[in-house]
Amino acid sequence: MNTDLDKLHPYPFEKLTALKLGITPPTELTHIPLSIGEPKHPSPHFVTEALTASLAMLSAYPLTKGTPEFRQAVSNWLTTRFHLQTLDPETQVLPVNGTREALFAFAQAVIDRPAVSSSNDVFILSPNPFYQIYEGAALLSGAKPYFLNCLENTHFLPDFDSVPSEVWEQCQLIYICTPGNPTGAVLDITTLQKLIGLADQYDFVIASDECYSEIYGNEDNPPPGLLEACEKMQRRDYRRCVVFHSLSKRSNLPGLRSGFVAGDAEILKSFLRYRTYHGSAMPVTTQLASIAAWNDEEHVKDNRDKYRQKFQIFQQILGEVLPLKMPDAGFYLWANILPANKGNEENFARELFAQQNVTVLPGSYLGRSANGINPGHNYVRMALVAPLEECREAAERIKQFVLSSE
Numbered sequence: 001m002n003t004d005l006d007k008l009h010p011y012p013f014e015k016l017t018a019l020k021l022g023i024t025p026p027t028e029l030t031h032i033p034l035s036i037g038e039p040k041h042p043s044p045h046f047v048t049e050a051l052t053a054s055l056a057m058l059s060a061y062p063l064t065k066g067t068p069e070f071r072q073a074v075s076n077w078l079t080t081r082f083h084l085q086t087l088d089p090e091t092q093v094l095p096v097n098g099t100r101e102a103l104f105a106f107a108q109a110v111i112d113r114p115a116v117s118s119s120n121d122v123f124i125l126s127p128n129p130f131y132q133i134y135e136g137a138a139l140l141s142g143a144k145p146y147f148l149n150c151l152e153n154t155h156f157l158p159d160f161d162s163v164p165s166e167v168w169e170q171c172q173l174i175y176i177c178t179p180g181n182p183t184g185a186v187l188d189i190t191t192l193q194k195l196i197g198l199a200d201q202y203d204f205v206i207a208s209d210e211c212y213s214e215i216y217g218n219e220d221n222p223p224p225g226l227l228e229a230c231e232k233m234q235r236r237d238y239r240r241c242v243v244f245h246s247l248s249k250r251s252n253l254p255g256l257r258s259g260f261v262a263g264d265a266e267i268l269k270s271f272l273r274y275r276t277y278h279g280s281a282m283p284v285t286t287q288l289a290s291i292a293a294w295n296d297e298e299h300v301k302d303n304r305d306k307y308r309q310k311f312q313i314f315q316q317i318l319g320e321v322l323p324l325k326m327p328d329a330g331f332y333l334w335a336n337i338l339p340a341n342k343g344n345e346e347n348f349a350r351e352l353f354a355q356q357n358v359t360v361l362p363g364s365y366l367g368r369s370a371n372g373i374n375p376g377h378n379y380v381r382m383a384l385v386a387p388l389e390e391c392r393e394a395a396e397r398i399k400q401f402v403l404s405s406e
Contacts, residue, residue, distance in 0.1 A: 007139045011132060012365035019350050025357035032394040034382040035361040037181070037332065039252040041306055041387075044292075044299045047253060051289040062281040065272060066095035070287040073294045074260045082228035086236055091265040094272055095282040095290075098257040099211045099244040100133055103175070106242070107137035109274035110173050110205050110267070116142035123167055125174040127158050129182055129367035129376045131209065134175040143172065147370035156183035156334065160195060168202040179212040179223055182366055182381040183334045184327020192229035199240045205267060208243045211259070212330035214250040214300050215307055223329045227263060238263040242271075249331070250300055251293045258282065258290040307331050310384040310391045317395040321402045333382040334363070340402045345380050355404065356397040 010018075016035060025031070065071075071089035079087050087093070096102035107124060116122045124138035128147035138145040146167055148158035158176070176195070178187040187195075192208075199206050208226035216222055230238050246259030261268065275281075282290075293299075311326055314333060318324060322335055342348045345362040352358050361383075363376030384391055 002140070004140050004142065008136055009132070012361060015365045016349070016359070016361060019346060019362070020353055020359070023350065023354045025353055026355070029357040029397070031357045031359070032386060032390055032397070033359045034384070034386070034394055035359045036385075037249070037383045038254055038385055039249060039331075040385045041252040041303055043252050044296070046296070047251065047256075047289050047293050050292040051256075051285055054285045054288040057284040057288070060284055062284050062287070064094075064276045064281040066093075066282060067284065067287050070095055070282075070291055073291040074262065077294045078227065078262055081222070082225045082231065084227060084231050084236075087227070087262065088265065092238065092268060093260055093262045094268050094275070095287060096244070096246075096259045096261055096275075097280055097282055098248060098254075099209060099246045099259045101257075101280060102244055102259060102261055103131070103133050103207065103209060104137045104140075105274065105278060105280065106207055106244075106261070106271065107141040107143065107173060109271050110207075111141040111143050112172060113142060115172070121170055123171045125163070125167075125171055127175070127177055127180060128370050129363060130175070131177060131181050132366070135368070137175075145368075146171070147368050149370050149373055149375045150180065150183055150185065151373075151375055152336075156180065156185040157187060157191070160191070160198065168198060168204070171202060171204045173205045173207060174199075175207050175209060176226075177209040177212075178225070179210075179216070179327065179329035181209075181212065181330065182332045182361075182363065182376075182379075184212075184330040184332055186223045186328040189224050189229050189232060192224065192226055193233060196226075196229060196233065196235070196241065204240070205264075206241050208241070210243050211246045211249055213245070215304060215331050216329035217304075217308055217311070217326070219301070219304070237265065240264060240267075242267055247290060247293050250303070252303060253293065256286060256289065258286050258293075306388065307384060309388055313388070313392050314382075314384065314395045317392070318399050318402075321399050331384050333384065335380050335382060336378060337380055338378045342402070345376065345378055349380055352398065352401050356401050358394050358397050358401075360398075 071093040075089035122143045123146040124143045126134040150156045242263035248254040337348045360380040363379030367374045367376035
């Protein structure tokens, strides 16, 4: 067996299951899970209709490169959403089966194995706390994760200035997540362009996970993206830059497993070759349903309205007892629980479940100790994915728990 598998940490939800083991919450209270970022809003009806209308295509093998129609729909959406002058659907777009598999596979394709086998470390940089796939991808590519702490004093964003030059010199790939999971923090255009400059200087690739980009509060100020930063530099080959998007959060379609990567044509050419052998082609039926989703914005606006209402409810109810900071974007609350005087984040999550049958995720499960700090310590992540009234009930129960003397 691949001994690098032994380096993988238990997944956060494995740790959460162990934390709750043996606890029996009040049976009169319905369980409300705020732990996992699985959208619960209804899927768009026209997407399911497009899916069922194309079932005859199940008899055809899909191409790893995807259909021209899918890639064109994605190109159209990207050029409109991020104000791009041009994006070639033939060479600068590939379908993927959700961002999760693509983010993992990307490192396997990008990392230079001979460099890994040399005496020097090869680094993959990542925000901390982070989506756990980044670390797993690094470890199984043979590279070494290097974590950039995202703290309150840096507005929960990575501090690229703090990275030593010798680390940049050994970096082959950096994962960024904007808007961030779990913090909801957004990298601005200036910072993205600065990172592009560092990529040119030190010869590494930027993988920008932007799967939360369509969930934001201000309709007049959507989060910028990496390709948009390139466009403002007139860098239309998107050299060293690849973005990852999906329909899971944007369109409430986590079960469709549909997304795309876009950017540097040379990198995508190699990634396509990897994916051809990997056997990760998107079914044609999924592509046809996805086209319907990418071509429509009304359901996405409706989605944002629902999240906006839920954030307002949490702020009104829970903001009275905890210092909640509304995220720049995304659907997570990254809540500092220290003022609640309920112990650390694990104790807070365990006792909240025991007393109120509400599940939240301890922030330390999403982080690693770096420079002597786990940035998730004393934080919990709350995913506001449940229906509106269920979220209201959750906020009331958490408030009651914080105010309780138990």
